[in-house]
Amino acid sequence: xxxxxxxxTTLLNVFEEWATVAPTHxxxxxxxxxxxxxxxxxxxxxxxxxxxxxxxxxAAVLSxxxxxxxxxxxxxxxxxxxxxxxGRRPNGGGPSSPRTRRLCRQAICEGHFMHAARRAHxxxxxxxxxxxxxxxxxxxxxxxxxxxxxHVVFSELAWHGRLVxxxxxxxxxxxxxxxxxxxKEPMADxxxxxxxxxxxxxxxxxxxxAAAEAPSLVRRNDANAVAAAQQxxxxxxKRLKSERVG
Numbered sequence: 001x002x003x004x005x006x007x008x009t010t011l012l013n014v015f016e017e018w019a020t021v022a023p024t025h026x027x028x029x030x031x032x033x034x035x036x037x038x039x040x041x042x043x044x045x046x047x048x049x050x051x052x053x054x055x056x057x058x059a060a061v062l063s064x065x066x067x068x069x070x071x072x073x074x075x076x077x078x079x080x081x082x083x084x085x086x087g088r089r090p091n092g093g094g095p096s097s098p099r100t101r102r103l104c105r106q107a108i109c110e111g112h113f114m115h116a117a118r119r120a121h122x123x124x125x126x127x128x129x130x131x132x133x134x135x136x137x138x139x140x141x142x143x144x145x146x147x148x149x150x151h152v153v154f155s156e157l158a159w160h161g162r163l164v165x166x167x168x169x170x171x172x173x174x175x176x177x178x179x180x181x182x183x184k185e186p187m188a189d190x191x192x193x194x195x196x197x198x199x200x201x202x203x204x205x206x207x208x209x210a211a212a213e214a215p216s217l218v219r220r221n222d223a224n225a226v227a228a229a230q231q232x233x234x235x236x237x238k239r240l241k242s243e244r245v246g
Contacts, residue, residue: 005169015043018035106175108153109171113176116153116171119150126138134157136157137165139166154168
């Protein structure tokens with residue numbers, strides 16, 4: 001898979017290559033590559049459990065509270081229901097098709113759309129779509145996203161002298177379009193789907209909602225609250241000091 005698809009595709013590549021190794025040689029294979037064999041075995045177990053759920057009749061899954069599943073009448077979804085038997089291989093059995101990888105990235109987008117970001121035009125970075133907007137960067141070794149991905153989602157942010165995205169995945173802008181209304185309404189502007197948003201993006205600016213549309217924001221820690229907290233701290237410090245003296 002091309003590196004511009006992000007960390008999740010890299011992890012998928014590792015899992016699929018691990019699955020082709022003979023079980024008796026997997027520990028050594030992981031050791032040579034600095035990988036955790038237990039984590040890969042756990043991923044294989046989870047995959048087998050998910051496949052077993054997809055093989056059950058829909059009524060059986062619904063009775064267990066799994067909820068409504070979208071997909072084929074037979075109960076399959078996404079990669080599992082493709083024309084070939086790729087999704088049913090016991091351990092992956094080789095590289096996934098481009099269609100399967102696209103479906104995987106789309107599923108990741110559905111789950112992590114709250115952590116979506118678009119590529120900034122004024123700098124080599126991404127800007128989060130959630131407010132307040134933050135400038136974030138791909139991890140070292142994954143900088144190709146800056147050249148090829150217009151939008152990404154990520155699992156979390158880590159501070160390494162700057163905000164770095166962990167587990168970043170390239171996504172298509174249209175995958176986010178129907179998800180953003182589930183967030184605060186002004187956030188839809190920052191993707192550039194509304195009138196004028198694309199023009200602002202092309203100009204290199206960060207699209208902002210109109211003043212009439214912006215929600216009223218109330219600061220939780222205003223000056224009075226900070227002063228009251230400082231006063232309580234001083235009172236507590238003086239009380240502790242007097243107790244020690246006494």
